[in-house]
Amino acid sequence: MTLKIHNVTAKISSAISLVDIEVEVEAGSVTVVIGPNGAGKTSLLRAICSDLPFSEGVITLNDKVISQWDAQSKATLLAILPQRSSLEFPFTVEEVVTMGRIPHSTSNSQNRDIVNKALALVDCNHLIARSFINLSGGEKQRVQLARVAAQVWDAVDAGDRCLILDEPTASLDLAHQEMVVRMFEFFAAQGVAILVVLHDLNLAAKCASQILVLKDGRSAALGKPETVLTEEMLKDVFSISAKVISNPVNGKPMVVT
Amino acid sequence: MERINHRSVIFFLLCVLPLIVLVYLSVGPSWIPPWRIFSLLGDTVNVDSTVIREATIVSAIRLPRVLMAAFVGACLACCGAAMQGLFRNPLADPSLIGVSSGASAGASFMIVFGAAWLDSSQVLGLSMVSVGAVAGAVVAVFLVYKLATDSYGTSVITMLLSGVAISAVASALNSMFSYFADSEMLRRINVWEMGNLDGASWERVALIAVVAGVLLWRLPRHALALNAFLLGESEARYLGINVDWVKKELVLLTALAVGISVVISGNIAFVGLVVPHILRGFIGPDHRYLLPSCALAGAMLLIVADMIARTIIAPAELPAGILTSLVGAPVFFYLLVKSKSLNNPERL
Secondary structure (H helix, E strand, O other): OOEEEEEEEEEOOOOOEEEEEEEEEOOOOEEEEEOOOOOOHHHHHHHHOOOOOOOEEEEEEOOEEHHHOOHHHHHHHEEEEOOOOOOOOOOEHHHHHHHHHOOOOOOHHHHHHHHHHHHHHOOOHHHOOOEHHHOOHHHHHHHHHHHHHHHOOOOEOOEOOEEEEEOOOOOOOHHHHHHHHHHHHHHHHOOOEEEEEOOOHHHHHHHOOEEEEEEOOEEEEEEOHHHHOOHHHHHHHHOOOOEEEEOOOOOOEEEEO | OOOOOHHHHHHHHHHHHHHHHHHHHHOOOOOOOHHHHHHHHHOOOOOOHHHHHHHHHHHHHHHHHHHHHHHHHHHHHHHHHHHHHHHOOOOOOHHHHOHHHHHHHHHHHHHHHOHHHHOOOHHHHHHHHHHHHHHHHHHHHHHHHHHHEEOOEEOHHHHHHHHHHHHHHHHHHHHHHHHHOOHHHHHHHHHHHHOOOOOOOHHHHHHHHHHHHHHHHHHHHHHHHHHHHHHOHHHHHHOOOOHHHHHHHHHHHHHHHHHHHHHHHOOOOOHHHHHHHHHHHHHOOOHHHHHHHHHHHHHHHHHHHHHHHHHOOOOOOOOHHHHHHHHHHHHHHHHHHHHHHOOOHHHO
């Protein structure tokens, strides 16, 4: 199992905790975490990234307890994209994406090649020489996506690769949201395990192998999109009365409000 | 701004620096033509009194002073670049986290309370004040560090605010020490707080040269880590960088280098702020190239500042620190206004 979160309990603040979270992310699969604001989605990712200490439970990466990984070899196969990035220095897009290669000892020409391919994947080749701070919000997000893509671009000996993304589509237009879905498919096809927080339920239904629903720090549902995305769940967790119909394009469940 | 290739910039600085040193050695109350400097330095058998006088001026007065300016400038500029990287704020500076104030408080303490030993010998006096300054710098840094660090890591904002508080405490201590000091000590504290290079001696050159050597040996090893820091502290950790260890080493290195610089030449402001800022505009923020160019340009800036400071009102001298502030502050304001006009409040 690439990433296994077993029985994790962690205190987020005095008011809210993650309680007994259990989820396994298989190689080549996409696990989407959904839930209302403040449900603990980002905190779960922070617990995986060792940014949030947890009191109980265990998280393993490639069957090895995550805290026992050597930081550098972990970084060769686990890439994490936080919700917000605050880069305020005038790096070029190329320099930002090349930083994804810091944990690797590949040659400069190999890195340049990977950076170009990663930029092509997120439709940003034309930005390569631009200064990062002058980009629009959506462009910045795509460049950061390219950076984590470059970080886990090639298979490594240390184990299966894993991508963790916190709301990667937040400031993207529709076409580029589709692009992110294709990016997931591209990596999943290579056996990369993907854990991603999304807000758009229909986008989640489209790309998820399994969906984890969080509410108040607890797991409210876990399973295939078809079994998780129900009208009862939407009412319970999101407090909305919505219809779930079958998406005429891909046959997945579709939430209509 | 269009970037210039970092190789050209470093090459340019490497070419110009020796020329500026040569001009510095020539200029002063008595003009010694540059083409005669080399023969003066190499010549030991000549007995002509003019030649002996000029050789003494160059080797005993101007040469140690220009070297001191070069090393202090290099240290300050590199520390500035490192701290701006660490704090992810292009306007940060070692004095912001209280290192300079801590160092000057430690040094004033030694001047006032260690006065009895200070008069006995130059080397002992220098090392006592150095110990005081470095201790002050380290105390300041550790205090800031303790205040700002918890199990989640270090909060950059808390660290900067703690730096402001520490500076206030240190400057209060400084004033208190000045109150107890007699007029001779007061003059010493005062002169040295303004920051100048007139106390050049070979002992001081040796001290700051060692510190600059350590700094220029260790800092570039963390260049990639500093680049990753600019993405964010968590992002640097996700890229496999041992953030806590790198942070500790950077903090200690800056405390050492800024502390000793303060002892050697007092508070010379704005070198650590302006040099990295200007160079970033030319070659970009990549620390692999920024750090070596900062060392060269920082050295150059302080040499030129001191050259002007000691000739502009000759035979009297201005403290070089006043000059760097006079030049640096408007540049700093310009940068502030410019980054505001980019309509990007986050950058501040």
